[in-house]
Amino acid sequence: MSEKNIFKLTNLVKRFTKGKETLSIFEDLNLSIKEGDFVAIMGPSGSGKTTLLNMLGGVDQPTSGEVEFDGKGIEKLSENQLAKWRASNVGFIFQFYNLMPMLNAHRNVELPLLLTQLKSKERSQRVETALELVGLKDRAKHMPGELSGGQQQRVAIARAVVSDPKLLLCDEPTGDLDRQTADEILEMLQLLNREFGKTIIMVTHDPSAAKFANRVLHLDKGKFVEKELSL
Amino acid sequence: MNSFLSQSFAVIRMNLLSLPRRLWMSLAMIIASAVVVTILLAFLAMARGFEVTLKGAGSDDIAMFLRDGSAAELNSVLSKSQVDLIENAPGIAKDKTGVILSSELYVIVDGIKKTSQTAANIPLRGTSQTGIKMRQDFKLIKGRLFNTGTTEMIVGAGILRQFDGFELGKTIRFGKNKWQVVGVFSTGGNVFESELWSDYRVIQNLYNRGSSVQSIRAKLVEAGDIKQIKEYIKNDPRLNIDVETEADYFSAQGKSLNYMAIFGKVISSIMALGALAGALNTMYTSVADRSREIATLRTIGFSNSSAFVGTLFESLTLSALGGLLGALGAFLLFDGMSTSTLGGSFTQVVFSFELSQDLIVQGMKMALGIGLVSGFFPAWRAARMPVLTAFRTE
Numbered sequence: 001m002s003e004k005n006i007f008k009l010t011n012l013v014k015r016f017t018k019g020k021e022t023l024s025i026f027e028d029l030n031l032s033i034k035e036g037d038f039v040a041i042m043g044p045s046g047s048g049k050t051t052l053l054n055m056l057g058g059v060d061q062p063t064s065g066e067v068e069f070d071g072k073g074i075e076k077l078s079e080n081q082l083a084k085w086r087a088s089n090v091g092f093i094f095q096f097y098n099l100m101p102m103l104n105a106h107r108n109v110e111l112p113l114l115l116t117q118l119k120s121k122e123r124s125q126r127v128e129t130a131l132e133l134v135g136l137k138d139r140a141k142h143m144p145g146e147l148s149g150g151q152q153q154r155v156a157i158a159r160a161v162v163s164d165p166k167l168l169l170c171d172e173p174t175g176d177l178d179r180q181t182a183d184e185i186l187e188m189l190q191l192l193n194r195e196f197g198k199t200i201i202m203v204t205h206d207p208s209a210a211k212f213a214n215r216v217l218h219l220d221k222g223k224f225v226e227k228e229l230s231l
Numbered sequence: 232m233n234s235f236l237s238q239s240f241a242v243i244r245m246n247l248l249s250l251p252r253r254l255w256m257s258l259a260m261i262i263a264s265a266v267v268v269t270i271l272l273a274f275l276a277m278a279r280g281f282e283v284t285l286k287g288a289g290s291d292d293i294a295m296f297l298r299d300g301s302a303a304e305l306n307s308v309l310s311k312s313q314v315d316l317i318e319n320a321p322g323i324a325k326d327k328t329g330v331i332l333s334s335e336l337y338v339i340v341d342g343i344k345k346t347s348q349t350a351a352n353i354p355l356r357g358t359s360q361t362g363i364k365m366r367q368d369f370k371l372i373k374g375r376l377f378n379t380g381t382t383e384m385i386v387g388a389g390i391l392r393q394f395d396g397f398e399l400g401k402t403i404r405f406g407k408n409k410w411q412v413v414g415v416f417s418t419g420g421n422v423f424e425s426e427l428w429s430d431y432r433v434i435q436n437l438y439n440r441g442s443s444v445q446s447i448r449a450k451l452v453e454a455g456d457i458k459q460i461k462e463y464i465k466n467d468p469r470l471n472i473d474v475e476t477e478a479d480y481f482s483a484q485g486k487s488l489n490y491m492a493i494f495g496k497v498i499s500s501i502m503a504l505g506a507l508a509g510a511l512n513t514m515y516t517s518v519a520d521r522s523r524e525i526a527t528l529r530t531i532g533f534s535n536s537s538a539f540v541g542t543l544f545e546s547l548t549l550s551a552l553g554g555l556l557g558a559l560g561a562f563l564l565f566d567g568m569s570t571s572t573l574g575g576s577f578t579q580v581v582f583s584f585e586l587s588q589d590l591i592v593q594g595m596k597m598a599l600g601i602g603l604v605s606g607f608f609p610a611w612r613a614a615r616m617p618v619l620t621a622f623r624t625e
């Protein structure tokens with residue numbers, strides 16, 4: 001893990017307005033995340049974990065404040081600039097995998113590579129490597145519906161890492177899996193963090209999942225309560 | 232490859248692959264577009280068939296003389312003295328026996344339509360050997376020509392198809408007069424096939440026309456050149472006569488069924504609005520059905536234009552399939568179908584539906600129009616969908 005910050009949030013404010021009502025999620029949130037870290041964000045339901053992850057991933061924008069990524073503010077980028085930024089910097093892993101049900105595992109993993117200049121042959125090679133990494137090389141032709149939940153999440157992980165982003169954002173990645181499968185997935189994330197240097201930010205409400213992270217942040221009432229974990 | 236293209240191709244592929252999830256709605260959209268196109272093409276093919284049938288009858292090298300202001304042969308009358316003057320007009324071709332010119336009469340008789348078993352008007356044309364020769368496509372299919380001075384007639388093939396009782400050898404009664412069918416003729420499908428022909432002098436007699444006729448056809452020396460004849464007529468006050476080429480005469484008559492095409496366009500446009508409402512619903516449902524996938528792709532970094540293109544392509548595909556199906560339907564149901572309707576002279580014209588390529592293009596344009604409009608707004612919605620819904624749990 002380097003000493004460099006991958007993220008720096010300054011005076012972050014996030015409010016949702018619905019009609020006349022304003023729901024305040026964060027008022028003046030500050031946070032730094034080191035490059036190469038594996039951070040778990042915990043907290044009760046509705047505490048704003050997903051909202052925070054959305055802002056880190058550039059799919060939602062703060063009401064005010066700064067989100068610096070690699071020293072550059074991303075909060076003011078246009079929607080299309082953000083899409084490009086996500087394509088080259090972020091891999092997303094969702095609770096319900098979000099695979100394309102009509103595409104086989106290979107084609108699902110290939111999706112992020114369609115945003116690059118890579119030739120079809122090169123793409124195929126990368127997809128195979130990614131599937132091999134998650135141990136599903138022999139399932140490339142399977143449709144998501146033919147795979148178990150754990151296997152689908154592994155395909156999703158392959159999709160998240162295939163274009164080699166430095167950041168992985170995971171929202172309850174094991175929320176829908178049994179204990180043993182969940183642990184396999186978490187070990188895989190740990191491997192990606194340790195061996196491949198991916199910065200991982202993972203939202204979870206599961207304390208045993210949080211144990212796989214290097215740093216655990218507790219979000220409550222819009223503020224962080226930090227607890228370092230002894231590994 | 233260009234990233235926009237590869238994104239769009241991927242999204243289009245996913246959209247089409249997801250169609251089975253919306254099978255019935257998508258089929259409904261295809262069928263609605265197909266029905267609109269079939270109906271449009273039925274009217275257009277009918278109008279076109281009518282036009283072709285009339286246009287095909289007209290020659291460029293025949294001048295047609297009618298009384299001034301009478302738009303059709305039926306209400307024209309030319310006196311013997313006028314006929315004599317026309318014979319002296321310049322620019323008319325000659326052979327050994329003199330100018331090539333056919334005096335003709337055009338009276339209306341009754342026939343029983345096979346389809347409805349009701350009486351309808353048929354033209355009985357009085358003509359001559361010269362007149363018959365002037366119809367280049369004339370062919371005697373059965374029997375022989377009528378003899379001059381007799382109540383013999385030959386029957387057009389269209390009449391035979393659409394009316395009862397005109398078979399070769401039959402005796403037919405029109406009023407007090409009896410006629411014998413001695414031959415059946417074809418003129419290559421044009422309007423003359425919807426007529427009965429006999430000797431014009433016999434008709435003059437039986438219908439008390441004295442020595443007057445209704446129209447004169449004259450062979451031109453130079454095809455299309457009737458300027459000098461027009462000049463000649465203008466300079467002689469006794470000739471209150473209209474002259475134009477036979478081609479122009481029939482092409483104007485062929486336009487008389489243009490209201491059919493217009494009517495068809497109006498009807499199918501109204502139906503297209505209905506189809507459009509259904510198609511819009513289908514496409515909005517498609518966007519809603521794919522919202523999670525769209526959001527996921529957007530999160531990964533796919534552009535909103537790819538979501539737009541994918542949705543638009545889906546609706547264009549469905550409507551194009553509908554268009555093709557509709558064209559096929561029209562082809563199977565109507566193409567070449569023979570029917571008859573009132574032509575310009577209140578007589579029945581027998582003609583076939585003509586489904587030509589350019590009409591099918593018009594049908595496809597209608598279908599793609601439905602697809603374009605019904606795809607655009609849902610595609611816009613797809614493109615504007617917030618990205619963050621991908622993380623939301625269902």
Ligand SMILES: Nc1ncnc2c1ncn2[C@@H]1O[C@H](COP(=O)(O)OP(=O)(O)O)[C@@H](O)[C@H]1O
Nearest residue numbers: 016023025043044045046047048049050051052
């Ligand atoms: N787009 C939105 N519009 C309005 N309110 C929202 C929106 N997204 C989230 N919220 C609200 O913000 C709060 C935090 O939501 P979320 O970040 O999903 O919490 P968590 O992931 O910690 O359960 C919740 O009360 C939620 O209803």
Ligand SMILES: [Mg+2]
Nearest residue numbers: 049050051171
């Ligand atoms: Mg959440």
